[in-house]
Amino acid sequence: MMMPKQKTFRLFAVAMLAMSVAIPVAQADDDRNEGYGEKRSGKYGGENRGKPLQPAQTNAKFQQECSTCHIAYSPGLLPAESWRKVMAGLDKHFGSDASLDAAENKEISAFLVNNASNRWSAATAPLRISESVWFKRKHDASEINPAVWKNPQVKSPANCAACHPRAEQGDYNEDAIRIPK
Amino acid sequence: MFRIFHIGVVFMAVAGLAAQPAWAETPSEILASIQKEAAGTPGFQGFSAERGMSFFKAKHTNEWSCASCHTDNPAMPGKHAKTGKAIDPLAPSAYAARFTSPKKVEKWFKRNCNDVLDRACTPQEKGDVLAYLLTVKK
Numbered sequence: 001m002m003m004p005k006q007k008t009f010r011l012f013a014v015a016m017l018a019m020s021v022a023i024p025v026a027q028a029d030d031d032r033n034e035g036y037g038e039k040r041s042g043k044y045g046g047e048n049r050g051k052p053l054q055p056a057q058t059n060a061k062f063q064q065e066c067s068t069c070h071i072a073y074s075p076g077l078l079p080a081e082s083w084r085k086v087m088a089g090l091d092k093h094f095g096s097d098a099s100l101d102a103a104e105n106k107e108i109s110a111f112l113v114n115n116a117s118n119r120w121s122a123a124t125a126p127l128r129i130s131e132s133v134w135f136k137r138k139h140d141a142s143e144i145n146p147a148v149w150k151n152p153q154v155k156s157p158a159n160c161a162a163c164h165p166r167a168e169q170g171d172y173n174e175d176a177i178r179i180p181k
Numbered sequence: 182m183f184r185i186f187h188i189g190v191v192f193m194a195v196a197g198l199a200a201q202p203a204w205a206e207t208p209s210e211i212l213a214s215i216q217k218e219a220a221g222t223p224g225f226q227g228f229s230a231e232r233g234m235s236f237f238k239a240k241h242t243n244e245w246s247c248a249s250c251h252t253d254n255p256a257m258p259g260k261h262a263k264t265g266k267a268i269d270p271l272a273p274s275a276y277a278a279r280f281t282s283p284k285k286v287e288k289w290f291k292r293n294c295n296d297v298l299d300r301a302c303t304p305q306e307k308g309d310v311l312a313y314l315l316t317v318k319k
Contacts, residue, residue, distance in 0.1 A: 068266075069261050069263075069264055069266055070261070070264040070266055071266070091295070094263075095263070095296075096263070096292070096296050097291065097292040097293070097295035097296055098292060099288075099291065099292060100288075101288075155264075155265050156263070156264065156265075158263075158264055159264060159265055
């Protein structure tokens with residue numbers, strides 16, 4: 001009579017052990033609070049930013065040209081197709097003319113496309129980073145008090161550096177977040 | 182030791198040469214080349230800093246004027262009207278790198294004139310604005 005009970009316990013112990021190994025691995029892959037976005041197509045329904053966000057080797061033209069009006073958003077934040085679309089429409093870039101000459105455009109496009117999100121499996125390709133599912137989940141009302149967006153120091157979701165001081169370096173670590181008062 | 186110094190001097194000279202293109206011209210040289218362009222248009226009678234100032238501060242076709250981002254005082258740092266990103270002063274007296282690269286001047290006139298007027302600026306307009314900016318004291 002002891003045997004089945006022991007066997008059950010052993011199975012349970014093995015299962016627990018397996019879980020304790022599996023869970024940290026799954027979490028280490030990403031930041032917290034992402035579990036509920038899981039779908040068959042991948043995390044965030046496939047609209048997931050890549051890793052790393054900013055490649056180890058950056059591009060001087062990209063740094064210079066993409067940071068005059070806003071911070072140079074890390075290429076890993078959007079899929080390759082989004083960058084292709086952004087770079088094809090620079091003459092009307094969110095209401096502004098941000099056109100480049102052909103050589104600059106080609107070089108920067110290649111850099112963005114080559115370093116785009118490597119975890120974006122959805123067929124979507126938004127133009128705005130803030131339209132992606134991962135962005136919305138990370139910044140929904142349960143995460144960020146809606147009043148924060150109205151703070152003039154924040155102004156717009158495009159202003160990453162308002163709360164992520166090292167956004168320009170591609171560092172969005174949660175521990176470094178400083179929400180302006 | 183001497184050798185290291187030698188290499189250092191060569192390196193600095195090369196770095197100095199490499200930095201050259203950004204400072205290829207002075208603002209007056211750039212103004213002169215805009216003038217050359219404007220001279221071809223009928224009725225051209227030179228540039229006016231005063232006209233440049235009103236052009237700079239006024240709204241034209243669109244919601245933004247030049248001053249929307251560069252402020253009413255081009256000797257002061259500006260701020261992008263949409264993103265809030267800081268912009269260095271536009272007046273050469275306040276920021277020496279301004280109007281020293283013809284390529285940059287062309288690029289930004291094209292972009293900003295489209296944003297403000299929905300069209301390219303005429304040589305007259307560009308010259309007036311630069312003439313105005315050159316009168317702005319720090």
